[in-house]
Amino acid sequence: MTTHAQLDDRYGRTRSPRRRLVGWSIVAVLALGAIGFLAWTTVSNSLNAVTATDTGFTVDDDRSVSATFQITAPVGQPVACAIEARDEEHGTVGWRVVQYPASEDHTRAFTERIPTLSLATTGFVNACWVP
Structure with missing residues (x-):
């Protein structure tokens, strides 16, 4: 009889540590990009503020x-x-x-x-x- 863990390994339902690292890296890059964009728009709007x-x-x-x-x-x-x-x-x-x-x-x-x-x-x- 096969166990639940064996079925997950056979059909690729578990994530490898490398795949998990790539996923979090993408999330971090997107978050830093959003923070940078918000900072840039805040500064550029305040430069022409009256x-x-x-x-x-x-x-x-x-x-x-x-x-x-x-x-x-x-x-x-x-x-x-x-x-x-x-x-x-x-x-x-x-x-x-x-x-x-x-x-x-x-x-x-x-x-x-x-x-x-x-x-x-x-x-x-x-x-x-x-x-």
């Missing part, structure tokens, strides 16, 4: 508000920012896109005037990007 920080606003009159903000952008790249004014019901009453030329400064501060349709209660940066 961040904006609101530092204040001033309601000039019924038809305008001034927003003060600071941007951090890549050196030598032009930047565009969308600035927005809202009323007390959180409705948009003014909107403007401003573009800034390339600069050697990593961080810059700006104050921009936003024309509005009615009295605004706030002014802020909606988004900034490298065009």
Whole structure:
């Protein structure tokens, strides 16, 4: 009578140590490749990232508000920012896109005037990007 182990050996149901080593090597190479790809995409995305920080606003009159903000952008790249004014019901009453030329400064501060349709209660940066 044949045993279970003999049948496994006869029909190749067991893995040799060499085959097991090759399998784990393939898994390790794929894992290292995935980690390398994720690291590369993280670094490349952060190189062109632009961040904006609101530092204040001033309601000039019924038809305008001034927003003060600071941007951090890549050196030598032009930047565009969308600035927005809202009323007390959180409705948009003014909107403007401003573009800034390339600069050697990593961080810059700006104050921009936003024309509005009615009295605004706030002014802020909606988004900034490298065009």
